[in-house]
Each structure stands twice: as structure tokens, then as C-alpha cells.
Amino acid sequence: MKKPELLVTPKSVDHIKSLIEAGADAFVIGEQRFGLRLAGEFSLIEVEEAARLIHESGKKVYVAVNAIFHNDRLDALENYLKELQRIGVDALIFGDPAVVVAVRELEMTIPLHWNPETIATNWFQANYWFERGAKRAFLARELSLDEVIEIKENAKPEIEVQIHGMTCMFQSKRSLLGNYFLYRDQVMEIENRKANQNMFLHDKERKNKYPIYEDLNGTHIFSPNDMCLIDELTELFEAGIDSLKFDGVLHTEDYINTVTKCYRQAIDMYFEHGVDAYEEIKDELLEKIEKIQPEIRPLDTGFIFKETVY
Amino acid sequence: MLQLIENENIRETVNGKRVITKKPELLAPAGSLEKLKVAVHYGADAVFIGGQEFGLRSNAGNFSIEEMREGVEFAKKYGAVIYVTTNIFAHNENMAGLEEYLQAIEEVGVKGIIVADPLIIETCRRVAPKLEIHLSTQQSLSNWKAVKYWKQEGLHRVVLAREVGAEEMLKMKKEVDIEIEAFVHGAMCIAYSGRCVLSNHMTARDSNRGGCCQSCRWDYDLYEEVDGQEKALFTDGDAPFAMSPKDLKLIESIPHMIELGIDSLKVEGRMKSIHYVATVVSVYRKVIDAYCADPENFQIKKEWLEELDRCANRPTASSFFEGEPGYEQQMFGTHATKTNWDFAGLVLDYDQETQMVTLQQRNYFKPGDTVEFFGPDIESFKLEVGQIWDEKGNELEVANHPLQIIKFKCERPLFSYNMMRKENI
Numbered sequence: 050m051k052k053p054e055l056l057v058t059p060k061s062v063d064h065i066k067s068l069i070e071a072g073a074d075a076f077v078i079g080e081q082r083f084g085l086r087l088a089g090e091f092s093l094i095e096v097e098e099a100a101r102l103i104h105e106s107g108k109k110v111y112v113a114v115n116a117i118f119h120n121d122r123l124d125a126l127e128n129y130l131k132e133l134q135r136i137g138v139d140a141l142i143f144g145d146p147a148v149v150v151a152v153r154e155l156e157m158t159i160p161l162h163w164n165p166e167t168i169a170t171n172w173f174q175a176n177y178w179f180e181r182g183a184k185r186a187f188l189a190r191e192l193s194l195d196e197v198i199e200i201k202e203n204a205k206p207e208i209e210v211q212i213h214g215m216t217c218m219f220q221s222k223r224s225l226l227g228n229y230f231l232y233r234d235q236v237m238e239i240e241n242r243k244a245n246q247n248m249f250l251h252d253k254e255r256k257n258k259y260p261i262y263e264d265l266n267g268t269h270i271f272s273p274n275d276m277c278l279i280d281e282l283t284e285l286f287e288a289g290i291d292s293l294k295f296d297g298v299l300h301t302e303d304y305i306n307t308v309t310k311c312y313r314q315a316i317d318m319y320f321e322h323g324v325d326a327y328e329e330i331k332d333e334l335l336e337k338i339e340k341i342q343p344e345i346r347p348l349d350t351g352f353i354f355k356e357t358v359y
Numbered sequence: 360m361l362q363l364i365e366n367e368n369i370r371e372t373v374n375g376k377r378v379i380t381k382k383p384e385l386l387a388p389a390g391s392l393e394k395l396k397v398a399v400h401y402g403a404d405a406v407f408i409g410g411q412e413f414g415l416r417s418n419a420g421n422f423s424i425e426e427m428r429e430g431v432e433f434a435k436k437y438g439a440v441i442y443v444t445t446n447i448f449a450h451n452e453n454m455a456g457l458e459e460y461l462q463a464i465e466e467v468g469v470k471g472i473i474v475a476d477p478l479i480i481e482t483c484r485r486v487a488p489k490l491e492i493h494l495s496t497q498q499s500l501s502n503w504k505a506v507k508y509w510k511q512e513g514l515h516r517v518v519l520a521r522e523v524g525a526e527e528m529l530k531m532k533k534e535v536d537i538e539i540e541a542f543v544h545g546a547m548c549i550a551y552s553g554r555c556v557l558s559n560h561m562t563a564r565d566s567n568r569g570g571c572c573q574s575c576r577w578d579y580d581l582y583e584e585v586d587g588q589e590k591a592l593f594t595d596g597d598a599p600f601a602m603s604p605k606d607l608k609l610i611e612s613i614p615h616m617i618e619l620g621i622d623s624l625k626v627e628g629r630m631k632s633i634h635y636v637a638t639v640v641s642v643y644r645k646v647i648d649a650y651c652a653d654p655e656n657f658q659i660k661k662e663w664l665e666e667l668d669r670c671a672n673r674p675t676a677s678s679f680f681e682g683e684p685g686y687e688q689q690m691f692g693t694h695a696t697k698t699n700w701d702f703a704g705l706v707l708d709y710d711q712e713t714q715m716v717t718l719q720q721r722n723y724f725k726p727g728d729t730v731e732f733f734g735p736d737i738e739s740f741k742l743e744v745g746q747i748w749d750e751k752g753n754e755l756e757v758a759n760h761p762l763q764i765i766k767f768k769c770e771r772p773l774f775s776y777n778m779m780r781k782e783n784i
Contacts, residue, residue: 117499117501117520117551117554118501118502118504118505119501119502119522119523119527120502120503120526120527120530120531122502123502123503123504145501145502145505146504146505146508146509147502147504147505147508149508150504150505150507150508150511151504166554167448167553167554167555167556167567168448168475168476168497168498168553168554168567170448170449170450170476170567171448171449171450171451171453171454171476171478172451173449173454173476173477173478173481174448174476174477174478177477177478177481178477189448191556191559191565191567192450196450196451196452199451200451203451218555218556218557218559218560219550219554219555219556219557219575220550220551220554220555221549221550221551221602222522222551222679222683223549223602223604223683223684223689224683224685225549225602225689226581227686228685228686228689229581229600229601229686229691231685231686232598232686232689232691233593233597233598242583242592245583247583247584247585248581248582248583248584248592249581249582249583249584250579250580250581250582250600251579251580251581251582252561252577252579253580255561257561258582259579261581267551268602270557272560273560344587345584345589352559355563356563357559357563357564357565357568357570358563358564358565358570359564359565359568359569359570
């Protein structure tokens with residue numbers, strides 16, 4: 050059995066160094082002009098530096114170009130893709146088919162990873178994008194474990210699933226925070242706050258807190274809980290999921306490092322010492338994460354064990 | 360007058376007068392066979408409906424295959440066509456039965472499907488090749504290169520994301536030869552459609568399979584966290600944080616959209632009432648026809664705008680068509696309200712000699728009430744209701760039974776399918 054890749058989201062070039070030590074196998078980087086909801090902002094110069102650092106350690110670097118593009122950013126996208134080709138990153142993460150067209154036109158050789166988040170819901174779509182150049186598909190976080198496993202059984206591309214962290218549940222092109230402050234005639238408040246990443250919406254009825262922030266791509270709202278599958282990995286391992294992603298958006302470097310180490314240990318334990326060894330340490334790993342978990346963000350298992358109706 | 364963006368191929372000069380030769384399709388929603396018939400009768404060129412599977416809006420009235428057949432036949436008599444929404448993002452379990460369903464839709468004569476999931480696109484192409492394939496707005500199509508992608512994939516038409524503006528539409532039309540459909544009227548998603556799963560998280564209802572519970576219409580409190588402390592970003596008198604969008608209304612931008620060469624103008628609302636469908640379709644029909652017949656002298660009539668507002672239950676706005684929408688295009692501290700006008704009766708028959716109208720009651724009214732009649736074949740007019748009778752000729756004090764047959768005198772001629780409405784005070 051092949052070890053799945055442990056994919057993480059660094060906040061800076063320096064942070065990559067500690068994450069390599071923590072045992073990450075691959076990294077998602079990029080900038081908000083082209084990528085969505087990144088843990089850190091990396092200019093092209095930093096991407097180049099990061100790629101060198103990551104490749105020196107024999108690890109992989111993927112760049113997010115998964116924005117929902119409008120006409121005005123297409124030219125810049127093309128130049129950006131050319132630069133990424135020159136730098137030699139290991140994959141481009143895309144959601145918008147415009148990227149597929151641009152990559153074809155530029156005759157690029159960098160593999161594509163398909164990640165449109167909420168809409169990647171069945172194995173047919175994974176295979177559809179595989180036939181159009183996607184080497185990997187990232188599955189919607191709103192799927193159950195059974196659905197994930199069935200997709201893996203039928204999918205041609207590699208399958209990546211999120212195993213830890215926050216998930217985005219809403220993206221609007223509108224400036225919803227800015228609009229709220231403007232409505233209340235508090236222009237200064239916007240200048241001070243709207244790009245801050247420390248705001249949340251309180252849903253009194255459900256007693257939930259949803260992180261919210263704005264950037265170039267609009268307004269983003271996140272899940273009230275962090276998903277955490279540290280003690281539920283056996284079936285994902287058995288299914289042969291290719292990549293396990295820990296999305297560290299809106300978390301601190303220390304938090305990301307500790308959680309990465311825990312998953313590293315879980316993966317190694319399972320694949321080097323067997324399922325029993327993993328079962329034995331998993332509760333301890335969960336406790337470790339619980340200890341550093343911010344009070345405002347409870348842990349749950351996302352939709353893995355939750356059915357949705359419609 | 361709006362600044363017109365030139366797009367040749369849509370007009371010609373006849374006897375020294377410019378006319379529009381490429382009229383866009385007026386596309387209306389229908390949640391039932393009755394609404395479909397009203398939409399067509401009131402001037403829709405095409406109607407989109409939902410089937411019992413694979414469509415969003417699991418709460419909307421949805422059509423059986425036999426009802427679709429009847430709808431297609433009815434529309435055909437008016438030269439109109441029917442599209443079926445099959446725009447869920449399927450999970451593995453939803454794949455069963457898809458082929459048979461698409462074949463049945465094709466067989467009853469539906470013109471095309473509105474679809475988001477490549478699973479359904481590819482299956483349709485394989486098993487029901489006569490159906491046109493229209494990309495749903497659920498794919499958040501926002502740029503011309505992505506339009507080009509779907510063109511290369513052989514799609515007939517794309518429905519744009521609601522976030523696309525006029526300039527962007529023009530560029531798409533210029534770069535890619537494909538039919539473009541854009542929303543002109545109705546309720547909006549505040550998020551990129553397809554990219555919102557608030558409903559999944561808050562109520563375990565899957566928004567991308569028709570379970571959306573409209574969490575974006577709820578109120579929230581905004582806080583910030585500073586050094587582990589939660590601090591409210593509002594005070595007692597402030598309206599709570601809200602992201603509820605006003606409804607889209609582009610009636611005054613229709614000339615602009617026609618000049619851009621947009622192929623289909625879409626009215627949202629499969630959940631909406633028969634009164635809504637009739638009112639919105641009739642007003643857009645009048646504007647499209649008037650502009651295309653004589654663009655130079657076109658002026659929007661005040662009555663049309665007033666008419667449209669009679670079925671509105673939210674304030675309206677232009678959304679992204681004219682630029683980035685600001686706070687004034689959202690609703691703070693207020694929610695949807697009832698419309699000012701109630702649909703009171705549907706005209707079944709009119710006797711020219713006796714000047715008696717026969718109608719089906721749809722809401723309470725009584726002698727002495729002022730009502731308004733409207734319809735595709737009449738100019739709207741008001742009437743004070745005189746004596747009223749039931750089917751058997753018994754005089755009534757009030758019409759208070761739903762679907763009851765009522766007769767009364769009206770000197771101005773009416774036609775079947777005309778509607779009667781009443782201001783609620």
C-alpha cells in the first residue's frame with residue numbers, strides 16, 4: 050500500500066521550512082489574485098523561492114489558480130501561468146475551465162489538479178476532468194465517507210480529500226462586510242477592518258460562529274467547526290486516497306505545525322507499523338490537537354458521517 | 360438613454376428606419392402546467408420547468424413526463440419552446456435513472472436541458488442527442504475563455520453567472536460564437552451560484568441538489584476577535600449584519616441587452632405565483648417588442664414600470680449588470696413583504712352581448728371593490744365591481760371561496776386568461 054501524500058498550506062516561505070521538518074509532503078501556495086482562500090500570500094518571487102526550497106527537500110509544490118475568473122484577469126492569468134511554467138511548479142490547482150483553455154493554448158506541461166470545491170461531487174466529473182488533463186481531483190467537503198470511497202473506486206485521477214481545517218461554505222463577489230459598514234455610514238471602520246481575518250458572524254439560533262473576510266475575490270464565509278479526522282483515517286487509508294489535505298487557512302503557524310506533525314505520525318504509524326499501531330495512538334493524537342484548538346472553533350468530522358437531504 | 364454598445368448582426372435599416380432583426384428570446388419560469396400556459400399566453404418565447412428529478416428547487420412544483428408532454432404541445436401552438444432544468448450537482452447515488460429520464464424528456468419534445476454537472480452533459484449527448492444543452496448558472500461562468508471552453512465542448516448555450524456585467528457580456532459575444540442567456544428579473548443568489556453550501560452546514564440540506572434553505576436571507580451578528588476577546592461590531596440600535604440581496608430587475612436595461620445581442624433574457628421564479636409570471640412576462644414582452652420595432656423612438660412607459668411593481672415582494676436592483684452592486688442593493692433590517700396587489704380572479708369567458716365576465720375566484724373580493732384587469736390582449740384598466748353572481752345565478756355578497764365561478768358585468772371586453780387583481784390595503 051502506498052502512503053498518501055500529506056498536503057499542507059504554509060503561510061510564508063519561512064513557514065515552509067518548519068513544515069518540511071514537521072513532515073509535510075506537499076504544499077499549496079499562491080496569491081489571491083489567482084487563487085482562493087490561501088493560508089499565505091506568495092508573490093511570484095516567493096513562489097520561486099518556495100519551489101526551490103521545497104524541491105531541495107524532495108517535496109512537491111502546487112500553485113492555486115482556482116479563482117472564479119472574470120475577463121479582466123485573463124491576461125494576467127496567462128502571464129502568471131507562463132511564469133509558473135518557467136519556475137517549474139509540480140501542479141496547478143484549478144476550478145475555472147478558463148485555466149484548461151489557457152494551459153492548452155500555452156502548450157504547458159505542468160499537471161492540473163481539479164478543485165472547484167463545492168461542486169466536485171461524483172466520480173464521473175472526476176473522470177471527465179481527467180480526460181481534459183486533470184491528474185488529480187479534490188473532492189467537495191460536503192460528501193460522506195461512503196461517497197468518497199465510491200468515488201475513489203471509480204475514479205481515474207488521483208483523489209485528494211480534506212482531512213483537517215476550516216472549509217469555505219460561501220463566496221460572494223460582493224463586498225458584504227464593506228457594504229454593511231457603508232450602510233451604517235462607518236467608512237473608516239471598513240478601512241480598518243474589512244481585510245482583517247478576525248471577524249465572524251454569530252448565528253444565535255444555532256450557536257455557531259462563522260469566520261468571514263474579504264479579499265480581491267469577494268467575501269468568504271467559513272464553517273463554524275474545524276474538521277478533524279485524525280482518529281478516523283483508517284478507512285481513507287484503506288480506500289487508497291492519494292492525498293490528504295490539511296487546510297490551515299485562518300490558523301497560526303504554530304497550530305499548523307503541530308497539526309501537521311500529528312498527521313505525519315498517524316500516517317507513518319499506519320503504514321509502517323500497521324492499523325493496530327495507528328488505532329493505539331490516535332486518541333492521543335486527537336488530544337494533542339484538542340489541546341491547541343482555539344476555543345472559538347470546535348472540532349467535528351465535517352460531512353464524513355453526516356447525511357444531507359434535499 | 361443608455362450608452363449603446365455596438366454589436367452588428369442584430370439590426371438592419373428598413374425604409375430608412377432602424378429595426379432590430381434579432382429579437383432575444385423571453386424565457387419564463389413555470390412551476391406548474393397552469394403557470395406554463397399562462398407564461399406562454401402572456402408572451403414568453405420559451406419556458407423552463409423542472410422535472411421530478413435532477414433539478415434544483417425540490418420544493419417547486421415539478422412536472423411529470425406526461426405534464427411535460429402537454430406543456431410542449433401547448434407551447435407549440437404559440438411557437439414557444441420548453442426547456443427542462445436538470446441542474447443539480449449529482450452525487451454518486453443520483454446517477455441511477457438519468458438515461459431513461461433524459462430519453463423521456465427528449466421523446467416528449469422538450470427543446471433542451473439546463474445543466475451544470477458534466478455527468479448530465481455527457482450522458483445527454485450520448486442518450487438524448489436531440490436535446491440542446493444549456494450550461495446552468497450553477498457553473499458560475501464569468502469569463503470569455505470559460506465560455507470558449509463550453510463552446511469547444513459543443514454546448515448550444517451558456518447561462519452566465521449572475522456576477523457578469525454588460526461590458527463583460529459584450530466581450531463574450533465578440534470572442535465566442537455561442538448563445539448567451541442572462542437573468543433579467545427575479546430573486547438572486549448573493550453568492551456565486553453553486554459555490555454556496557450555507558444550507559448544508561446550517562440545516563444539512565444540500566443546496567446543490569435543490570435543498571437550499573436560503574440561509575443568506577437570515578440575520579447575523581458581526582463580531583471581531585481581539586486577543587481572545589469577542590467584541591461586537593454593532594450596537595443596540597444597529598441593523599444586524601445581513602446579506603440578503605434585493606431582487607434583480609433589468610426592465611430599463613432591456614434595450615442595452617438587446618443591443619449587446621444577448622440571445623435569451625431569463626426571468627427567475629419557478630416557485631412564484633401565476634400572477635407573478637403573468638405580470639412579469641407581459642411587461643418584458645411589451646418592452647422587448649416596442650424597442651425592437653422602433654429603437655430610435657423607444658421610451659419606457661411609466662405604466663409598465665408600475666405594473667411590474669405590482670407583483671414585487673422585495674425591493675429591486677440592477678445587480679452586476681451596470682457595475683458592482685453596493686450596499687443599497689442589499690436589504691438591511693427588512694425582509695420580504697407581501698405584494699401590494701393580490702391576484703383575485705382568472706377570466707374564463709366573456710360574453711360580448713351581455714357584457715358579462717365569467718371568472719374563477721383566486722382571492723377574496725366583493726361588490727364595491729376596485730379591481731384591475733390586465734392581460735396580453737388588453738390595456739390594463741380599473742373597475743368598481745357591481746353586483747356579483749355565482750354559476751347558478753344566485754347573487755352573492757362576497758366572493759370568498761377559492762376557485763368559485765363568479766359572474767359580473769364589465770363594459771370593456773375581456774378575454775380568457777386575462778387576470779383580475781385587487782390592491783390590498
